[in-house]
Amino acid sequence: MKRLLVVFALLATWPLGVLAQGEMHMAGMGNEPELGASAAFDAHGRLWLVTAKDGHVRVQHSDDFGKAFSAPIDVNPVAEKIYDEGENRPKIAFGTKGQVYVSWSQPLAQPYSGYVRFARSLDGGKHFSAPITVNHDLAKITHRFDALAVARNGDVVIAWIDGRDEVATKAAGKPYLGKAIYYTWSNDGGASFAADHKLMDHSCECCRIALAREPDGNVAAFFRGVYGDDIRDHAFAVLRTNGKTDHPQRVTFSGWQIAACPHQGPGLAIGSNGVLHGVWYEASHGPAIWYGQLDPGQAPRHKLKIGGPGASHADVAVHDRDVWVAWTQVSATGYQLMLRASHDGGDTFDAPYAIAESADAVYSPQLLVYQGRAYVAWNTAKGFRLIAVHYTAEARR
Amino acid sequence: MIRRALCVVLMCFALPAFARAAPLTLLTTSEIPALVKPPAHGERIIALWALDCAYCEPNLAALAKLQRAHPDKIQLILVTTDGPDQRQAVAARIAQMHMDGYPARLYAEPTPQRLDYLIDPEWGGETPRTLVIRADGSRVAISGELTPVQLQRIEP
Numbered sequence: 107m108k109r110l111l112v113v114f115a116l117l118a119t120w121p122l123g124v125l126a127q128g129e130m131h132m133a134g135m136g137n138e139p140e141l142g143a144s145a146a147f148d149a150h151g152r153l154w155l156v157t158a159k160d161g162h163v164r165v166q167h168s169d170d171f172g173k174a175f176s177a178p179i180d181v182n183p184v185a186e187k188i189y190d191e192g193e194n195r196p197k198i199a200f201g202t203k204g205q206v207y208v209s210w211s212q213p214l215a216q217p218y219s220g221y222v223r224f225a226r227s228l229d230g231g232k233h234f235s236a237p238i239t240v241n242h243d244l245a246k247i248t249h250r251f252d253a254l255a256v257a258r259n260g261d262v263v264i265a266w267i268d269g270r271d272e273v274a275t276k277a278a279g280k281p282y283l284g285k286a287i288y289y290t291w292s293n294d295g296g297a298s299f300a301a302d303h304k305l306m307d308h309s310c311e312c313c314r315i316a317l318a319r320e321p322d323g324n325v326a327a328f329f330r331g332v333y334g335d336d337i338r339d340h341a342f343a344v345l346r347t348n349g350k351t352d353h354p355q356r357v358t359f360s361g362w363q364i365a366a367c368p369h370q371g372p373g374l375a376i377g378s379n380g381v382l383h384g385v386w387y388e389a390s391h392g393p394a395i396w397y398g399q400l401d402p403g404q405a406p407r408h409k410l411k412i413g414g415p416g417a418s419h420a421d422v423a424v425h426d427r428d429v430w431v432a433w434t435q436v437s438a439t440g441y442q443l444m445l446r447a448s449h450d451g452g453d454t455f456d457a458p459y460a461i462a463e464s465a466d467a468v469y470s471p472q473l474l475v476y477q478g479r480a481y482v483a484w485n486t487a488k489g490f491r492l493i494a495v496h497y498t499a500e501a502r503r
Numbered sequence: 504m505i506r507r508a509l510c511v512v513l514m515c516f517a518l519p520a521f522a523r524a525a526p527l528t529l530l531t532t533s534e535i536p537a538l539v540k541p542p543a544h545g546e547r548i549i550a551l552w553a554l555d556c557a558y559c560e561p562n563l564a565a566l567a568k569l570q571r572a573h574p575d576k577i578q579l580i581l582v583t584t585d586g587p588d589q590r591q592a593v594a595a596r597i598a599q600m601h602m603d604g605y606p607a608r609l610y611a612e613p614t615p616q617r618l619d620y621l622i623d624p625e626w627g628g629e630t631p632r633t634l635v636i637r638a639d640g641s642r643v644a645i646s647g648e649l650t651p652v653q654l655q656r657i658e659p
Contacts, residue, residue: 140586140588140613141613141614191585191586191588191589191613191614192555217554217557217596218555218557311555311557312555312556336647364629364646364647365558365647365648366556366558366629366630366631366632366646366647366648367553367555367556367557367558367559367629367630368627368628368629369553369555369556369628369629369630370627370628370629387627389627389629389646392625393625393626393627415620415624415625415627416616416620416624418616418627418628419616434616436616436617436619436620437620438532438617438620438621440617441616441617467612467613467614467617468614468616469614487613
């Protein structure tokens with residue numbers, strides 16, 4: 107009788123086991139569209155788009171500014187789970203010799219866990235190397251929200267949010283707020299990566315990290331930290347690839363104190379004159395998107411409120427004296443892609459205007475610059491769009 | 504003995520049905536006016552949370568405890584801002600948190616901004632977010648894991 111009961115008990119719990127396994131297999135691999143995508147121009151003006159579908163990171167390119175795209179190439183031949191929504195999206199960047207680099211974050215079975223993944227193409231995006239896990243620490247904890255950039259000397263830099271210090275500190279019975287920022291680099295064109303390198307304890311847990319190249323060619327990071335008792339302001343640091351560690355400095359001082367996930371990381375663009383143009387979200391006095399010129403250790407200069415309720419996910423770009431800020435403004439009927447332009451290096455901005463609209467769901471806009479002109483890459487539920495800012499500006503005149 | 508054993512077996516089969524009393528359903532834009540309408544009595548607590556938000560689990564547990572202390576006055580609804588693609592992961596997390604007994608909704612759109620805005624225009628999407636709507640039409644909205652003082656403030 108006991109044996110009979112065991113069999114029946116197993117049968118009764120079987121559907122729950124099936125659900126758990128199905129969840130592991132399907133998360134991030136479903137049929138509903140996920141909109142997490144990144145776009146970038148290479149040195150020759152070819153537009154590249156990286157998305158994820160059915161467990162594959164996919165790369166396409168366009169030679170006519172996004173009107174037509176090549177057939178997608180799977181980066182990872184073996185399907186795996188991929189973070190492709192919210193603040194996580196696949197990334198793409200280019201090496202000094204035409205290499206195509208792709209990174210993404212891979213969810214693990216445990217909540218809040220993941221690995222940073224990387225693959226490269228040495229034949230112009232026709233074939234990709236087998237993906238490697240970038241983080242050397244392989245504990246099944248957070249190594250997610252990867253950010254990818256290439257220094258002028260060709261070093262491939264990847265930064266991410268990492269949970270190892272939180273886990274170790276809490277295991278020792280001590281408190282630890284937030285997580286940490288780690289990074290690594292490759293000085294052999296993405297064939298291998300240096301040991302994991304801690305940049306800062308106490309970062310926000312799930313806001314994207316913004317990377318941009320400094321005039322000297324180094325890659326710099328702008329990210330949300332946790333200061334004092336859960337104050338969610340931002341830090342700036344150079345991600346050095348010579349073994350030395352920059353000391354991150356606080357660059358925003360909103361004082362937004364909250365034990366929460368903002369789900370909105372910042373944007374960064376660095377002028378050839380070294381001016382750090384930043385955009386960020388905080389809600390110390392209601393939701394607000396800000397622009398400012400970062401001054402490490404000091405309050406931002408030329409701070410300007412870009413948007414309030416309904417404004418989200420801003421990005422920023424710069425070329426000479428032109429600075430652009432793009433963001434989405436939501437209403438009951440849909441989304442507007444908004445833009446503000448400055449022609450004096452970000453000291454003052456023209457009035458905001460809508461450069462595109464969508465009645466359907468949209469992903470965070472991404473500002474790109476090619477030959478001094480700004481474009482906004484906007485992935486929507488109806489497809490990817492590339493909006494040329496100069497056309498919208500001419501149409502308004 | 505056999506009758507008692509059969510009884511146990513039947514209970515084993517029926518258990519998942521009781522545990523999943525309220526299904527996880529998609530929340531569309533057209534349903535939001537009804538979601539945020541003042542209840543006939545007491546208060547409705549809309550617990551906004553996300554899979555990626557570690558602060559959300561203790562917040563949901565605290566709200567469930569509050570609801571259990573005032574079962575006749577508090578209607579607790581879980582709303583996750585994750586999109587429809589995350590349905591199975593959300594269902595699994597709710598079961599793992601032992602929150603299956605509460606009505607649970609999942610955003611029907613793949614990105615959250617429009618639904619966030621329609622639920623609460625003064626909310627930028629950070630989670631957890633607790634929205635309390637009382638029968639008299641008054642509202643309290645709090646972002647972040649609720650402190651004991653904030654929990655007292657929303658108690659009916």
